[in-house]
Amino acid sequence: MRDRIIDTVCGAIRELNGDLGYDHLNSPTLETELYGGDSGLDSLSLVMLVSAVEAAVADNFGREVVLASEKAMSMRHSPYRSVGSFVEFIEAELAQ
Secondary structure (H helix, E strand, C coil): CHHHHHHHHHHHHHHHHHHHCCHHHCCCCCCCECECCCCCECHHHHHHHHHHHHHHHHHHHCCCCCCCCHHHHHCCCCCCCEHHHHHHHHHHHHHC
């Protein structure tokens, strides 16, 4: 299941990045930075990405998940900091 989540997230990132134009998102890996740091997304781009990934997860897993939740926002380590942390968060949400 983890591989399907990774493929879903990376596919959504590549598709959305056609409009966003972030060089580091052309070939995302688990280590790719999403939010925070020097090359991270701006707030609006992050919101667009989270929304696109929610839709992709619903399409690929047949299940609605809310990825921009109070739980995500209050976590000590943001699930949005990298592709890997985002995948882990999605994996945990789908397991519930």
